[in-house]
Amino acid sequence: MRERRDLARGIPAAPAGCDGLAVRRGGEPWLGTHTAQLVRYTHALDMETAQATRTLLLRIADGTTQIVESRFVSAAHPSVFVIRWHVTACDWSGPLDIADGTDGDVRNAIVERQRAFDGRHIVDVMHAIQPDGVLLTSARLSGAQVSIAIGSRVDVQCASDEIAPRVEWKEGAACFTRRTVHLRAGETVCIDKIVSVHTSRDALAPDPADAALASLRRAGSADSLYDAHLRAWQPTWDGVRADGDDEPLVRQLNLRAFHVLQTVSAHSALEDAGIPARGWQEGYHGHVFWDDLFVLPVVTRDEPDHARGPLLYRYRRLDVARSAARAAGLEGAMYPWRSAATGDEETPRLQFNPLDGHWMRDHTRLEQHVGSSIAWNIWRYWGASADDGFFRDRGAEMIIEIARFWASAATFDERIGRYAIDCVIGPDEYHDLSPQTNRPGLRNNAYTNVMAMWTLRCAHKALASLVERDRAALARKIALRDDEPDRWLDVARNLAVPFVDDGVIEQFEGFARLRRAADPKGLADDGARVDWSLERAGDTVNAWQVSKQPDVVMLFYLLGETKLRELLAQAGYAFDATAARRTLDYYLARMTHESSLSQVVCAGALARGQPERSWAYFSNALTTDVTPLEGSAHEGLHLGALAGTLDVVVRHYGGVDFEDGVLQFDPAWPRALPRTRLSLMFRHQQLQLEGSAQAVALRAARDNTQGVAVAARGRRFVLEPGAVLTIRAGSGAVAIT
Known part of the structure; x- marks a missing residue:
């Protein structure tokens, strides 16, 4: 049992899982950074070939071994991935043991503050060794009726004869096989591990185990898989990559395009999947928030067909959103802030504060502005792609149901003579309690209300855009009342937006009366978040004029100053260029930038009016998840922040946008941005x-x-x-x- 655990840990710089490989000299521990001296290490990503490569030079006693690993997920066969190791006996001769296998006892435990949650998601693990040496592992997702099957085989190429594989450890959730080759000093053995993964959700795989075995046996050699992978990958990559005079900048932009394409591709578009905040990685439990607001514009501009899948993910959960609205006593569709497989609200009620070990109340389920972001994505996808079938059959229905929600959530306030929206939270997230009543939710959050205005007007345009036959069919399907479109415009024209005395948009009612901090970051302990630091000190971030990330500023990023002023003017608010400048300056002085999206949003919001400040924020945004040992990239890359930098270049600096089927071209290219x-x-x-x-x-x-x-x-x-x-x-x- 001890040896099995050592093997599982012995994979160099990687956890044991479906890609488990390990080697050792006969009689020595399995090679890894915990058992050997790491003499040299390199790690590279080749975006041209979509392949990652690592080189490790490891020494135990008097023997040095080099491992060169390359791996890729096939762009031609997305259920297949390949790991190739070249293992060289640098200065020794003798037997080399090769172990490969699968350990089903894996847990999500990278995110320290989430370790209090149950991190094990794989249960009922079973292994079977096939007569041809294929290892088949079957399992089930915990809490879901989704079965998984992994088939793997190892091909070894070496000058010497190899010993036939035999089961060495098969205990509990782990199974490994071992074979031995004999090497001379300077000799290299090539180890190819080919893996196929299928689930019961695959359209053509009712039995995942049969599908995994079939796809593995069709796969051919690692070399043939690599050739097919390149043929499929390179035309797609050539269509999205950037080029230019500044090689480091181009590399940064291409890294972002690469990660977006790895997450939202032609293959994922066929799946029932949204866009998780950290992509297909551990952070945030894989939940879907509003990050598609930043990702889908990039996907739509590069590969419009890829954007359809995440929008269909939202459509398939429309009925769940309708039920949520009804449960809240409202009409239309109320989409959840955090969504997963079912479309129900997944936001936990408590969040862990790692500074003092306390559990803090989490009210972010009230971030109902996510509905407007879905409507925004649908409208812009249709405009850029001309996918009339999607818009007619699904898109317009979603936009209208979201508008119905806002129209029913808005109640007329006789005190101010306008409609108000209560008990919501804006993008800032640090403010979740009303300063007037200390109950969850804010009154008239400016971002929420302005985007509700936009959504209500968009629904009116969406309905009018349909031909009469389709408009009538949709009205019958959703029981649309004749007076509803006029109600949408009435609410949009008369929805409240709070202002402070000098024309600055107020983030929400009461924000300007909170305490002001000379230095917002000074409220935090060194390197800690402001909300955690204040809670540990017996204070609350709700009492301060400090924002985690852009809230009001987000309106400038999304709409631009011109459209924002138009929307406010249509609602009877005077908001000129001077007030816009004051508003931006007001909130830039109150932000901590503790969200990965913050620098991106500020760069876009300032692009046209303050290009030098915009460029400074953009330069900072380029360090997100790239700078070593900073941030939380080990939890998963922030997909919205990475895509957002590309959006800033194209939409804000390049000025490429669209309206009513016409491409708008109005650049604001900063002088500091090279060709x-x-x-x-x-x-x-x-x-x-x-x-x-x-x-x-x-x-x-x-x-x-x-x-x-x-x-x-x-x-x-x-x-x-x-x-x-x-x-x-x-x-x-x-x-x-």
Whole structure:
């Protein structure tokens, strides 16, 4: 039993799991960083080939062994991945034991503050060794009727004969096999481990075990799998990667494009899956929040077809959202802040404070603005993709049901003569108790209310966009009353937005009366979060004018100043450029930037009016999950923050946006941003954006099938295949060639 546990830990710099491999010299411990001296280590990601490589030089006593590992998940066969080890006996000769297997006793335990939760999600593990040496492991997800099967085989290539594999450890949830080869000093053995994973949710895999075995036996060699992987990956990668004069910047942008594409791909689009905040990694328990608000615009511009899947994930849970609204005494659809498989609210009632070991109340389930983000994604997806079938059959229905929710959540306040929305929480998250009553939720959170205005108007436009036959069919399906569209506009025109005396938008009613901190970060203990620090000191962040991340500023990032002013004007609020500048400055001085999204949002919000400050925030955003030993990347990369930087370059700096089927082109390229080129799609036509301090150009691919309608600086153009539309910096002169 002790030896099995040592083997499980002995995989160099990796936990034991379905990729478990280990080697050792005969009679010595299994090689790993805990048993041997690590002489050299390198780790690289080749985005051109979508392959990761590690090199480890390990020494025990008088023997040095080098392991060069390469691994990839097949872009051609997404249920298959390959691990290849080249193991070299640098200065010794003798037997080398090779162990491979699967340990089903794995737990989510990387996130320290989540270790109080049950981290084991795999149960009922069973192993079987097939006659051809394939190891088949079957299991079930804890708390779900989802079965998993993993088939794996190992191919060994070496000059010497190998000993046939035999079961060495098969105990409980783990099973390993061992074989031995004989090496001379300087000789290398190649070990290929090919793994196939299937679940009972796979459309063509009613029996995951049979599917895993079948796909493994069809897979062929590691070399043939690699060739197929490259053929599938490289055309897709060529369509999304950035290029430019500044190699480090381009590498950072491509890392973000790579991670987005690894998470939201043509394969994931076929699955019933949303976009988890940390991608397919451990942080936040894999829950889906509002991060698709930052990710889907990037996916829609690069590969519109990939964006459909996450929107269908929301549609399949529309009935659950309707039930949640009814349970709250409201109409329409109330989507959860944290969503998983069922679409029910997954937000825990308590969050752990690691500074004092206390459990703090978590009211973030009241972040109902997530509904507006879903409507925003649907509307923009339809505009960019022209997917009329999706919009007619599903998209318009979701937008309207979300608008119905806002219309019923808004109650008329005789005191102010406007509609109010109560008991909500904005993106800030640090403020979750009403300063007037100390009960959960805020009154008239500005971000929530303005985006509710936008959603209500969007629903009115969505209904009008349908042809009469489809409009009537949808009205019958959802029992839409004749007076509802007028009600939406009435609420949108008369919804309350709080302001302070000098025209600054107030984050919520009562925010300006809270205590002001000269330095918001000074409220925290060194390196700790403000809310944890204040709670340990017997205080509460609810008492302070301090925000974890942009809240009101998020409106500038999402809508832009011009559209924000239009929405407020339609609601009868005077909000000019001076008030907009004051509002931004007010909240920039009150933020702690303790969210990965914070720097991205500030960069986008300031892009047009304060380019130097925008660039400073953008530069900081590029360090998210990249700078070694900082942040929480070990819990999973922040997908929204990574995608958001690409959105800032294209939408805010490049000025590429759209409205009513017309591409808007109004760049605000910062002088500090070197020449950069990115590809994008608009209504099935390929375009390239190229910007520099001198000019920003939009180029249509020569093989486009039709022209693209573009609005630029008050003029309309049709960008025919091969044509280039250029806007010069300074003069703003527009030319088409």
